[in-house]
Every structure is written in C-alpha cells, then in structure tokens.
Amino acid sequence: MRFHRFVDPKDLPNFIMDEKVTILVTGGSGMLGYALQRVVKVEKRPNEEWIFINSKDGDLRDINQTRKVIEKYMPTHVLHLASAVSGMFRNIKFNSDVLLTNQSINTNVYQVCKDIKVKKLISCLSTCIYPDNVTYPITESMLHNGAPHITSIGYSFSKRMLDVMNRCYRMQYGCNFLSVIPTNLYGPNDNFSLEDAHVIPGLIHKVHRCKKEDTPLIVWGTGKPLRQFIFSYDLAKLMIWAIREYNDEENIFFSVDEDDEISIKELVEIVVEESGFKGDVVFDETKTDGQYKKTVSTAKMRQFLPDFKFTPIREGIRETIRWFEENYETART
C-alpha cells in the first residue's frame, strides 16, 4: 500500500526551492554582454530573470542616471561589465579618459548596489592589469605586487580599484562584492576598429581589408609575444557559473590553460588561413610589442571547474570571422 506523504520543501528540486533572482548585467550591449545574452537564452533557470542594460538605458558615469536605471529593476544580483575598453594603442592615447570614465562608472554602480542591498555583485577585471614585472605563471594574489605596463596605466588602475572597492565594501558594509579576472577576450560583436581594437578583432578587420584591396598584411610588432585568449561564449558560461555558484572573497582567473598560450605569429597564421588570405604578411618591428607575456595560472579555476572545456582557438576565430563578415555593415569598425 502506498501512502501520500507531506512533501518537505527540502526534498524539492533546487530550482523550485530557489528564490527568484533578478540578475542585472551592465555593459549588456558589449562583446561579453552579447555572448551572455545568447548563452542565457539556452541556460536560463526558471527562477532567474536576466536584464541587460547599456549606455542608452543610462550613462553610468552619472550618479543620478545610475541610481535611476538600477532602481528601476531592483536586481538581487549584478554582473558589472560596463567599462571603457580598448586596445593598447588607444589606451596609450586616452589613458586619462579611460581612468576617469571607469572610476566614475565603478564608483556609481558600487554605491547604488550597496544602497539597494544587492546580494551579490561580480565585476570584471582583466589579466592585462597585472604587474609588468612578475614571476610566471601569474596567480590571482599578485594583483598589487607592482606597477602595470605603462601603456595601459589608466585602464589598469581603474580596474585594480574594483578589487580595492570589493574589500572596502565588504569590510565596512558586509557587501558580497567580488571580481573575476578574464584573460584576453575575443568573439562576435567585438570592437573591430582598425585603430582602437584588441589584437584579434583588429587582425580580422585588417585581413578583410587586405583581401579586398589585394595588399600585403602589415602586422604591428615582432609577433613574438605570447597570449592566452578566451572565446566570449566560453567566458559567458563561466560568468553565469560565477554569479550562481562562486562566493569566494578572493578573485579568480578565467582563462584557457597555460598549454594553450599562443604567439601573435601563430595567431596571425590562424586568422590568415581562416580568412582565406593569400597575400604577403609583414611584421613591422618598429611598432611596440607591449608586454612579452602575461601567462596566468588556471590552478584555482581548475579546482572549481576541472572539466570545463574551452572552444579551440581556431574554431572561435572561425566563428568570429563569420560573424564579422555577416555583420560588416553594423559592426563596430
């Protein structure tokens, strides 16, 4: 004989038990925001509401607009991605603008999130803000162990301050504010500007133009520097994991493993092959290389996510080139 028994709420599946959460993503129109929107469509849980905002919803450099847009949604969780982001050559020209923009955005977002008692805020640093002179592989705790590379001091110090703010808000107000630290990011909806872009989108656009105009490809620098690159869709999955599961007070790197680090020269070969470019490739060694390498350790990430599989770089670049070709008219160029 079977008896109906009272169902203890603790026996219900997690998603029914879980309280409703509203996750607000600042910078929702950027490269990472775009990737998150696509991944969330597939991975969203029933108790989650995701809201993506950008500068059209409110200029986060302004405290009143920041308060208005965040209070409109009253999020329980915030993924704070909004930032002035650019490649090394633009950073050199606009260090001061980048510093002031990011400081204003970050100060305002943190202030309002504290005021409305957001349960968890995760902001996004970058591995490129780490000290110029360090031992390798770099670990999370080395963030303040020396000055960053001079080319990007504005960006780097504005991002380092997020770590300082996490600690101050936690100590003084008990806020659950923390940061994750992705390595060099690439993917659809990146900034493909020929002057301002990061290395991968800049290369993809240059190769596209060289193919069209039948000219040689000139690459700035020697091609020797080494980098770890993460595909934006992979980072989006990791960000979703972090906002749901990660509660460590200390930062965590999100990167492909050390073995997957590649030289700029190898990267150029992949972009050239995947674009079907047949012309000459010339490295202009009069242009600066930036930091030779910035290898980060993925030991901490692997403790939490030993089986996470990253998209192979050739596949990610193929997808990014496809997106760029299809969206050439509207892409940020």
Ligand code: NAP
């Ligand atoms: P992105 O494509 O440049 O997008 C920047 C986002 O910030 C956009 O949605 C933009 O909105 C928003 N934003 C900028 N200024 C704003 C303002 N004053 N008010 C409101 N919103 C503003 O950036 P991303 O490459 O996706 O980067 C996302 C995060 O990852 C950033 O925090 C970045 O520092 C970090 N990160 C990036 C990389 C990388 O290689 N790209 C590597 C490591 C970490 P609009 O579209 O309306 O302007």
